[in-house]
Amino acid sequence: MTKPRLVVIGGGLGGHKIAHALQSAMETVLIDPKSFWEIPMAMPRQLVRPAELDSIVAFQRFLPKVRHIQARAVAVTPELVRVDGGEDVRFDYLVVATGANYRSALVKPLEGDAASRIEYYRSLNAQVTAAGRILIVGAGPIGVEIAGELSEEFPEKIVTLMEREGRLLPHASEKLSSWAAEALAKRGVNLVVGDELLSPVAPGSDVDTAGGEAVTGAGRRIAYDLALWCLGARSDATFLAQNFPDAVNDRGEVIVNACLQAAGAQNVFALGDATNFPAKGGVPLHGQVKVMQRNLLEIARVGPAARLLPFKPPPALDLAVISLGRNAGVMKLPFGEFRAGWMARAFKSRDMLVGHLRKDIGV
Ligand SMILES: Cc1cc2nc3c(=O)[nH]c(=O)nc-3n(C[C@H](O)[C@H](O)[C@H](O)COP(=O)(O)OP(=O)(O)OC[C@H]3O[C@@H](n4cnc5c(N)ncnc54)[C@H](O)[C@@H]3O)c2cc1C
Incomplete structure (x- = not known):
């Protein structure tokens, strides 16, 4: 058959x-x-x-x-x-x-093979390592996690995280948002919220390695060596x-x-x-x-006469673990909201779920 x-x-x-x-x-x-x-x-x-x-x-x-x-x-x-x-x-x-x-x-590869993707990360990492001042535009989960990694790995760099809405993680609870802001500010990340980037315009790749000066709606001027756009x-x-x-x-x-x-x-x-x-x-x-x-x-x-089962959404869909480097994070779990470093590490930050997701497909 x-x-x-x-x-x-x-x-x-x-x-x-x-x-x-x-x-x-x-x-x-x-x-x-x-x-x-x-x-x-x-x-x-x-x-x-x-x-x-x-x-x-x-x-x-x-x-x-x-x-x-x-x-x-x-x-x-x-x-x-x-x-x-x-x-x-x-x-x-x-x-x-x-x-x-x-x-x-950077956020999502569009084409190519595994070797070219690994090379892309190596080359961007060299530019990140060389940059003294890094600007991240957009403080949703991806921008916040990048700020967490950069501020942990390179505490000497000037990292600025910018968000148009009035707080980091605008779609998360206020508690998670304020915990993330507190943790990043403690590490010296400059948090610019409720302000919009006027220039430069994002390049096609959303990664600017040429450096320049960002100008915001509120009149801030932020010099950077490398800028990453982490938008929706x-x-x-x-x-x-x-x-x-x-x-x-x-x-x-x-x-x-x-x-x-x-x-x-x-x-x-x-x-x-x-x-x-x-x-x-x-x-x-x-x-x-x-x-x-x-x-x-x-x-x-x-065959086509098979009886199909419906997808029943679980009751809590807004669960999230937002990592802030390898030993920190903020999370909404089914039993509450937390910011204990050991929990973030256990749920995600240790290997960013790589082991768990590879195991699912036997590699
Ligand atoms: C950097 C990053 C971090 C994230 N972290 C988390 C997290 O911690 N927790 C969480 O819950 N979610 C996270 N997300 C979101 C999560 O990854 C997405 O919700 C999830 O990947 C969606 O899965 P998907 O299969 O619908 O699409 P995707 O995983 O986006 O896969 C889409 C695939 O379709 C291919 N494709 C697109 N268009 C075409 C086309 N026209 N023809 C052929 N192929 C095409 C793409 O190449 C890609 O391989 C993260 C996302 C990103 C980008």
Whole structure:
């Protein structure tokens, strides 16, 4: 009996797990312009210690039965995915796991192979090491974690963390935000909140290694040798829109039902940051992956009549562990909010979840 063909677009935090779990049960194809999966949580540590964490894993190491097409999906019809090299890839079932787009290759790699990504970190680390004054624009979790790593590893550097909203971590509770601000200020990080960067304009890469002077709305002038923009991202699943106009909203997100099927397309599934599910990030994604793995395995077993289970969001979705270097952090856990260093280390800061996430795929 021929196996149904599953095409997964995007091999990030969600997509790599779907391809890994389904590779024996279905003929599985993964489309991603990179040839590796990178554990995103490790990026802030990679910036200061590029060789310490093994967070970059080539797809071929854990997806031996998967055909990887190193390209970007540009259009989807009811049976085919078209990629930017022009190839049309037929599918019986499709998973859209394209996440959210950041402009910055630092925050999220856009293409290439594992060796070039490791080289990217080495080279950026050399520039970070040489820079005396570093400006971070955006104090969401990523900007705050980078400030934590830089201030711990290089206490002599002048690090400035800038946020347009009135506080760090604007989407976290006030308690977590004030704890993070206190910890960073104690290490000498200059915190500029409620002020907007007027110039320079972010370069296309969101990493400025040329240096210059930043000017803010409140008239501050901040000289820097290196600046990193850590701004928000948005989904971009518009490649679905031409043939599935009801499946994509005006934010570029895939509209999914409880079984994670795209609106109007029963054999097209989506998960993670690419969807219109309001909570984004690793916590909701974990539950979505489990449900989708189970549903696709059931389809592989009994065919299209398989009874699909719905994704039931866990009660607390705003859980977060924000690391501030290897021995500190602030966190919201199911049983309360904490800032004990040993807890941050145990939950994340020691290896930024690399061991835990690699174990899931047996590497
Ligand atoms: C630096 C960083 C740190 C983070 N830290 C945390 C954390 O500590 N805790 C937490 O919960 N969340 C964290 N997040 C958020 C978390 O990583 C995301 O919520 C998660 O990765 C979303 O998973 P995903 O599978 O939906 O998309 P992603 O992991 O973003 O994967 C998307 C994949 O799709 C590919 N792709 C995109 N467009 C196309 C296309 N057109 N064709 C083919 N392939 C395409 C990309 O190359 C990528 O491999 C962090 C994110 C970043 C960037």
